[in-house]
Amino acid sequence: MTEHAAHAEEIHPEPKDFFHKYVWSYDHKVISKQYLFTAFFFLIVGGLLAMLIRWQLAYPFQPVPVLGSLLHGHLFFDDSGAITPEGYLQLTTMHGSIMIFFVMIPMLVAVFGNYLIPLQIGARDVAFPLLNALSYWLYLPAGILAFSSFFLAKGAAEAGWTGYPPLSDVSSSTPGSGSGQIFWLLSVFLVGFSSILGGVNFLTTIVKMRAPGMTWDRLPLVTWSQLITAVFQALATPVLGSAMALMFMDKVFHTSFFIPSGLQNSDDQLVGGGGLVGNAGGGGHPLLWQHIFWFYSHPAVYILILPGMGLASELIATFSRKPIFAYKPMVGSMATIMGLGFIVWGHHMFVSGMSPAMGMGFMMTTMLIALPSGVKVFNWLGTLHRGSIHLTVPMLHGLSFLSMFIIGGLSGIFMAATPVDIYIHDTYYIIAHFHYVVFGGSVFAVFGGLYYWFPKMWGRKMNDKLGYLHWFLTFVTFNCTFFPMHLLGEGGQMRRLATSTGYEYLQPMQDINVFISVSAFILGASQIIFLFNYFYSIVKGPKAEANPWNAITLEWTIPSPAPYHNFDKIPTVYRGPYEYSGEEAEKVGRDWIAQDEKLPA
Amino acid sequence: MQKRHPWLVGLGLLSMVGWLLLPAKAFAGLSFGKLVPNLNFAFGNTIDSLYSIIFWIVTILFIGTEGAIVLFIILYRKRDGHKAHYSHGNKFAELTWTLIPMAILVWLAIFQQSTWAFIRADMPPASESNLVQVFAEQFAWNFRYAGPDGKFGTPDDIMTINQLHVQVGKKTVAHISAKDVIHSFFIPYARIKQDAVPGMLNRIWFEIDKIPCWDLKAQQMVFFSPDEIKEKKVALDGFAFKADNVDITGVKKYHYDPLPDTKTAPILYEGKIEDRPIEEAEYVQHPIEIACAQLCGLGHYRMVGYVVVDTPETYDRWMQQAIQNKLRSGESKWTDIWDKYYPQYNTAE
Known part of the structure; x- marks a missing residue:
């Protein structure tokens, strides 16, 4: 460690030209911001798709205001400006795919991981800066591929973000399963590769580049969460890549990995790999895809929440002015989630036809994985208990994370129970559940993180009043949007239906659909406040000091914004990351003491 | 100095019941099993009652945890003369809230195996x-x-x-x-x-x-x-x-x-x-x-x-x-x- 620290003192000069400073940059902070702006773009795209989805569900096959009249006859719209059934499937498929692969995973992992890991462990950069740049430059073309698929003749992929074959595999089965699906496969493959590179990089960085004294039990929980997420990324994402590659071969080279014998198209013709008529393929199995896909995608759910847990831990400890309650169990429960996270994928397949005996096993592991999440919730409550709670804008988001994650976690227990899952599987209950986890949990954590680290990233402060307003509107309309979806699920409304009004038994709930949509429109519009506040403050916000929140971790010991080389001298760490209100803090006359601060003799 | 806004949080948490504002007719009698009554007496009632059991367990947990958040926000809000209590944890509390939920979850999982087997594994004779x-x-x-x-x-x-x-x-x-x-x-x-x-x-x-x-x-x-x-x-x-x-x-x-x-x-x-x-x-x-x-x-x-x-x-x-x-x-x-x-x-x- 000492030898390494000495080596790190050789600082590379900061590039001066625009290209190397902002475009092909090796600086983890610049790459983080590249990810941030790209993810913002996709957040807007994914959000607009969601607005269109909600329009269609509230006012089925009615012309869409503004967008419909501008784009009628193009994209998802028919000549009257209403959304077509296949357009609706493109909307849901791409909303899910974009939000997961191009917004949330990059936001949680690439933005915060990149920015915070080196700063929190006291390093000058990540272990492999070139790899880091490459991972962004794989992510961007992947995003462009996904986005451009909307403009293909038959539109984007339509088989859902889960891309179940044969629907996705056989090009004649739905318009989007032609080139749209191939674009989707390629873009997910590329973004997956980018994710693997990021994971390997962060793992190496955290294991090898911690500053002297930064022992495992002094590592901030944000970094711990990134470390555990990186293991997921490195081990699970290659499996996703293999799924994409196999389906690509099915579609392009007419193999039959996911095509069973005797599969027919709508004209009763036998079809083989990729939907080729007369191809004597077959022998594959549609469930093979589901196993491979969920072997990645269930861990991906934890990739979507673990970094959020890390961010929230930071916010809750800092603004309760207390050490995190039970630090080691907090780390242990994240590690347990990782371990169990690899053996619960079958709960997505309870009604797929997988052997009922497997269902029993997966029910057990799924019930058990609720435990570490529960322990974390209790520990956050323990952190709040007898704290001095500062209701800052980031803290409100941290608390929202906590309260919404509780709902998302509890509703998961219904699904884990196989008999109950029979009824609620593939209904809006599921939509409610994962939006409470990913939006209610992770998005609130991301907002909290963006507010909290804004001074460090940009050297300026965001406007508090707009921050409170944005939080309040988001929190209220989020709940109005997603809570009633539990009721739709109880009433048996299926997901991915272009309209539920064709079913007699779903009729009584159409008013709820309308209410949800109106709430969703306000929720969507509220995000303009955030985007305005964020971008305005980058340019015009008041200048921020080095440590505006009186926080403890290493990133707050350096100036705001963080300088190119991060630390003038690699710091030495003397204590844990959450030493608020303790004896040591008292000795320096504050309620906090920085991780690298030497006590006066 | 940050302003205090506990009322804001209170309001926000209340909004979790925001659906009460919905048209009353949409919610009249709306609960699991009411809107779509079960007609399958062989195992549908068991599914509905399992749902209810889980519903009551999670409702208690929901009220307890969300209530604690609201309570702590009010009780331990930042104010003059109030200092946070320095603590790294409490073994007894940690063990309690690990072992009790674990017992509930394992019980839930085992409890339902027979229902699952009855529904899915055993086919009635021809x-x-x-x-x-x-x-x-x-x-x-x-x-x-x-x-x-x-x-x-x-x-x-x-x-x-x-x-x-x-x-x-x-x-x-x-x-x-x-x-x-x-x-x-x-x-x-x-x-x-x-x-x-x-x-x-x-x-x-x-x-x-x-x-x-x-x-x-x-x-x-x-x-x-x-x-x-x-x-x-x-x-x-x-x-x-x-x-x-x-x-x-x-x-x-x-x-x-x-x-x-x-x-x-x-x-x-x-x-x-x-x-x-x-x-x-x-x-x-x-x-x-x-x-x-x-x-x-x-x-x-x-x-x-x-x-x-x-x-x-x-x-x-x-x-x-x-x-x-x-x-x-x-x-x-x-x-x-x-x-x-x-x-x-x-x-x-």
Whole structure:
């Protein structure tokens, strides 16, 4: 460690030209911001798709205001400006795919991981800066591929973000399963590769580049969460890549990995790999895809929440002015989630036809994985208990994370129970559940993180009043949007239906659909406040000091914004990351003491 | 110095019940099992009560944890003279909130295994059940009955589209597969759902114990037990089901109207089916819906099928008519292909 620290003192000069400073940059902070702006773009795209989805569900096959009249006859719209059934499937498929692969995973992992890991462990950069740049430059073309698929003749992929074959595999089965699906496969493959590179990089960085004294039990929980997420990324994402590659071969080279014998198209013709008529393929199995896909995608759910847990831990400890309650169990429960996270994928397949005996096993592991999440919730409550709670804008988001994650976690227990899952599987209950986890949990954590680290990233402060307003509107309309979806699920409304009004038994709930949509429109519009506040403050916000929140971790010991080389001298760490209100803090006359601060003799 | 805004948080947390602002009629009586009543007494009630058990467990946890958040925000808010308590944890508390939830979760998992096994692993014997093959295709449900010879894949098979007949109180075993893409066979009223996967035979069973009918006076759906229906005059034919759009949200008004120029209709009364004047009908035999719960293409949203729940008398009547009319038997090209590739599924039990 000492030898390494000495080596790190050789600082590379900061590039001066625009290209190397902002475009092909090796600086983890610049790459983080590249990810941030790209993810913002996709957040807007994914959000607009969601607005269109909600329009269609509230006012089925009615012309869409503004967008419909501008784009009628193009994209998802028919000549009257209403959304077509296949357009609706493109909307849901791409909303899910974009939000997961191009917004949330990059936001949680690439933005915060990149920015915070080196700063929190006291390093000058990540272990492999070139790899880091490459991972962004794989992510961007992947995003462009996904986005451009909307403009293909038959539109984007339509088989859902889960891309179940044969629907996705056989090009004649739905318009989007032609080139749209191939674009989707390629873009997910590329973004997956980018994710693997990021994971390997962060793992190496955290294991090898911690500053002297930064022992495992002094590592901030944000970094711990990134470390555990990186293991997921490195081990699970290659499996996703293999799924994409196999389906690509099915579609392009007419193999039959996911095509069973005797599969027919709508004209009763036998079809083989990729939907080729007369191809004597077959022998594959549609469930093979589901196993491979969920072997990645269930861990991906934890990739979507673990970094959020890390961010929230930071916010809750800092603004309760207390050490995190039970630090080691907090780390242990994240590690347990990782371990169990690899053996619960079958709960997505309870009604797929997988052997009922497997269902029993997966029910057990799924019930058990609720435990570490529960322990974390209790520990956050323990952190709040007898704290001095500062209701800052980031803290409100941290608390929202906590309260919404509780709902998302509890509703998961219904699904884990196989008999109950029979009824609620593939209904809006599921939509409610994962939006409470990913939006209610992770998005609130991301907002909290963006507010909290804004001074460090940009050297300026965001406007508090707009921050409170944005939080309040988001929190209220989020709940109005997603809570009633539990009721739709109880009433048996299926997901991915272009309209539920064709079913007699779903009729009584159409008013709820309308209410949800109106709430969703306000929720969507509220995000303009955030985007305005964020971008305005980058340019015009008041200048921020080095440590505006009186926080403890290493990133707050350096100036705001963080300088190119991060630390003038690699710091030495003397204590844990959450030493608020303790004896040591008292000795320096504050309620906090920085991780690298030497006590006066 | 940051301003204090505890009221803001309070308001925000209250909004979790924001759905109370919803139109009251949408929520009247809306809870699990109320909106879509369970008609499957064999295991649907167990599913509903399992839901309730979990609901009460999580409600207690929800109120406890969310209540604690609100309480702590108020009690431990930042204020002059108040200092945070320095603590790294408490072993007793940690053990308590690890072991108790673990016990609850493990109990829940074990408790449900037998229900799951009853529903999914054990098929009722052929002597106690009717067997039907379900083939899903874009975007219709095909049902095949063995016909008089009791064998599948023979010329006397009976096939229907989007119409499944089951006998009230008798178990139905469904052998489910698909022709083109994955669909999912979902009967909300019977609490069953099973994916229909091409190249694969999935087996489920269910039972429907009440007969859905349409009340002509109130113009709404009602459910009768086999005993109750004996005293009702239920028309089996002679009426048309209409759905009128009410507004642009797609809400519909449903009603049955007598077919024009129809004087008499077959009416079930006291266990007998007789042609009677159409005015005598109090109810119409009304099917419940089969939904597709797996994304299957652009017509996914309209892949509706129907289950007609029959009394023994109406079931026999329908079966005799089907045999006489040779309903779709031997006409389907794609089932021929199915029978060629998967002959073993036609003899599966």
